[in-house]
Amino acid sequence: MSRLIDKKLSRRRFIGLSSCTLATAVVGSQVKVLRALATSGDISAPVAGKDDSIFTTCGMCVNKCGVIARVRDGVIRKLDPNPHFIKSRAMLCARGNAGVKVVYDPDRLKYPLIRTGARGEGKFRKATWAEALDLVAKNLNTIADKYTRAGVMFASTEGTYQDHFFNQLAECFGSPNTVRHPTLCLSSNIQGFSATFGTNPTPDVLNADYIIMSGANRSEALITPDSIDMLKGDGGRRKVIYLDPRFTKTAAKADKWFPIKAGTDMAFILAMINVIVSEGLYDKTYLQNNTVGFDKLLPHVASYTPEWAQDECEIAADDIRKVAREFAEAAPKAVYYQGRRSSFASNDTQMRRAMAILNAIVGNWDVKGGMLPNAGIKLTPHDYLAPWYDDVPERIDAGSVAFLSEKDGSWPVVQERVLAADPYPVKGMMIYKQNVLSSVPDRAKTLKMMDQMDFICCIDITMSDAAWYSDVVLPEATYLERQDPIESLGGPVPVAVFRQPAIEAQFESKPCLWIMQELATRLGEEIAETFDFTMDEYIHHQVKNNPQILTDLKEKGVYFERTEPNYGSTLGKRLKTVSGKIEIYSQRYADKGLDPLPVYISPTKIPAGKYRLIVGRHAFFTHGTTANNAYLHEIMPENTLWLHSAAAAQAGLTHGQTVKVRSSVGEETLNLEVTDKIRPDCVYMAHGFGVLSKGLSNIYGKGGCDAALIETKYCPISGNAAMHETLVEVVPA
């Protein structure tokens, strides 16, 4: 508390290494920017009007919190949280609040652009929509004629609620090559938990008495309502155990932080299972009735003792034993929280399987405080008949991993195979707001993959790195300017949401649906027919069987049918696994030649002078998309490389020094942050910096890009990228 007086100083400390950027940070207020844009003719001047409050949904991250946009005189003044929005407990985070700046951002894409210089040179000319769309359609058709329709790949973001239209265009155009974010994020979680429970359940954080989180940094990687509920212990009983090579803000809130050795989580989990089964801390009848393969688990974990795990994960055997006993004692109100991003290591799916099995044996399935099945809000889907083309081959990544998602593919595999034209060439790329150069590992390789394309089109709201390397850039209306369809957000307490425009779309930006319809018209009658509807018709069709959804959305911005999970709804019923029970032993895996029970593999030893690069999130940034936002930028103007003080001393490196970080695939330059908040064998840098695009004026030239360093590795079961397997060296710049 005594430090409050030093607040200005400490602010300088946390923006730390880049105090030189401070001076330039003072630019005009939003109104000033607006006026400036108005006098430059970029937008019309604010007109007098009345105050409006519009229900909509945040579009800054995956959580989609309920928002009330406060509009005055045609200008969005403020975004307030929607008090009815139960999923996020009526809050908006820093990004949600900073959403105003998304609309009034001088860096926004304003018109369609056509590249005039070399790729990546950043030379574009303004084009009309008609000219730009004609050019896109012409190129797609040329590539289809030359290489089949699989010759165009479609990379899509999620959560705009209009991504469905982009994926519909991909399907109707006839390309099997769609890629989305799951294999850069959570696909091994989905795979590992689904193999066990038939679904990827949601931990009942609000009601659990004992929560173990490994690598799920909930106080910074915000997931609603977990980030909030995590702190709400019931009568002080709640205990949070946190495992992470970094002392994050979640570690600061946890009852106990273990700086686990990166890549060894499975050892910790298997040892916990070992303790629970060898000490008989489970309910035998429950396991007999509800699971398959428990008998095979006993011999399987016999050698995975706490003493064995201690050497692997560098957590004392006694601590592992204690946590295991406390966990079993608190069960069934105890969860081993699986987190969301599971792109850690190439054995990630098996690690998630171990997590799922640990949860299963303490009987926390579908009970209060345990692991809950998800539900959704029923919406009537828009059916369409995709045209059939016979000469199209299967996905380029087909057969690469054991369980490949038909629609999402595996990004690391697609990157490698496109580059090798294996088994066929892909020469066109349609990108919808996925900043592939920032999110896909090995940026140099992604650049090469893009280099060999005949044509790239990117739809976005700012000049992302992906847009910067595209041939045609199309400006989408932002989430605050669009009418978006209704979306069901699944979970134990599902809600339905939508978006209404707070203001009209600025500049010449257009919603995705309009862009898809215009493209469809140019690509052919059969494709255009599938888009023969207006947004209004689409939404009314969605609620055809339940008009109350729309009524509630208009009246309170959110629709839900219950405020509490429907506990026990699956008990006594068949689960969506092969056996219909919880599968501790997976026959399905055995049939595919995979380990039917999770087998531990030690991570590669880190040689002297090298560090393991780990990546992670902040509460201020969503992937590579928000670091340029003026409000968020001033919270964190650039990223730094975290290195433990002992490791820094040994390497002769000092705090604030500029360093080069080198991996086998790239080299980045950024400032060093010497801190004790990380294990001495790891280094960490925040995601979203070191951009290539000069169109991101706040952050261009600042910090380093993690994707430029991470090597392409992936899980052979789910196709999920393995982002913590890259070793780097750090040298003075």
Next chain:
Amino acid sequence: MKNKRFAIVLDTKRCIDCKACTVACKTENHVPLGTDNYRNWVGPEPLRGTYPNLGQTFTPSQCQHCSNPPCEHVCPTGATTVTPDGIVHVIEHKCIGCKYCMTACPYDARYYNEEIEAVDKCTFCSQRIYGENGQLPACVETCPTKVRVFGDLNDPNSDVSKLLAKHPSRVLKPAQGTKPNLYYLI
């Protein structure tokens, strides 16, 4: 009608340093961009302990709306004044920019706003609390973990009164005699 005595009670144990409050305040109150311009802030306290036994707390703060405000005492023009409900604020057109108040404030709660050419600070979002819908201050409303609770200390049934009756609390720099109205639960 009885006047109010507005106050905020903070439970810093719940703060995750997400900075939602600072961005909400900036947008609500047109605080210009720049790290020297702020009405509220969150101070990450220094790391405690040695690796691997570490601890850290985060302390959000803002103007303390003191019952004995030194900023008001030093203001030569009467620009800094206190409303009957206890809100310390600056009357923009009376402010000559001498910054005496900024020096006098022991909490460093004031900044000079170049756009309005006056010193600016937290007003408990008076435009919201007295507004048509009687909204909460922006920082209070937006906080994910609901660290701040806002209310009237003159009303014994308000949430702030009840919290203070139930839990021990403290104020910042009590020795300065400023009588702050921001209470931190212990």
